[in-house]
Amino acid sequence: MDEDIKKLAQSLKTFTPQMVEPPYSGFPTFFAAPFQETAKDLDIALVGVPFDLGVTNRSGARHGPREIRSQSRLVGIYNHQSHMTPFAANRVADVGDVPFHTAYNLEDALSDIEQFFAGIASAKAVPITAGGDHSITYPILKTLARKEKIGLIHFDSHCDTSPPLHGSGFQHGCPMRNAVQAGLVDPGRSLQIGIRGTAELIWQFSYDCGMRVVHIEEFYELGWRKILSETLDRVGDGPVYISFDIDCLDPAYAPGTGTPVVGGMTSFEAQQMLRGLKGLNVIGGDVVEVAPPFDPSGITALAGATMMFEILCLAADSPALAGDRKLDDHP
């Protein structure tokens, strides 16, 4: 049996012996992918952004990437629902963590993130990222918007379209507003799903710019199938980015996060939503706000790794990687 599994695994375009070793052994990379220092020759780059200087409440998401790497060994490499592995036809590697020149200045640190992802963009690899707090998404989007605006599928309990607050317009409540204002994201091809809680008062920008805001009450009233079908219709064939804030899940499924809000979706519903996005022109994605210090059980990082794997599977099937399987400059 072991030999059969090994043979099967070795037929993959990306293979490491760790993929067939016990999940607790060896050096943890995302899904046991090989480590590579740059995105050169990759189709998909898995990235860690250990950074949480942008939080408005409790910190800890800087520890996210390492814990997600650990838990990811229990999640990859095979997707039983779609019967696929993202490693079969793609060159995938863990390119490590964004190196920071400063850990003490929010805007300078966001420039470090942008610079690192610009390297991935110029290698034409699709970045799939583990954060970090949600402030990291704006610099990533800056490196992905090329000839046309990007659609956005944003899972969160917050819209993250806040005006500058507590002295910063770049903290983790602002990235989606910045991305729309900078002309990176097309609100008409964007949805924010799972929204709830008292911060509603600062999300007016989402409505004003024309994003589709799906509150959790509507999500449950209509059911995930209807919301999924609306998502597919709204996003269409154009390039799309998936940003998954782990606090879109109910804290029962993801207690380890900076700004938990009760009354969220289950991890299964989130998985079904992500799986249903198969075939979209996914040009990148992230899972953010996993804060391991608030969850000694590790289920939050496990949920994070699981969602990251689903997004990786979407990227692996994306028309963006068709042709020579490098990310084309989208038309």
Ligand SMILES: [Mn+2]
């Ligand atoms: Mn968020």
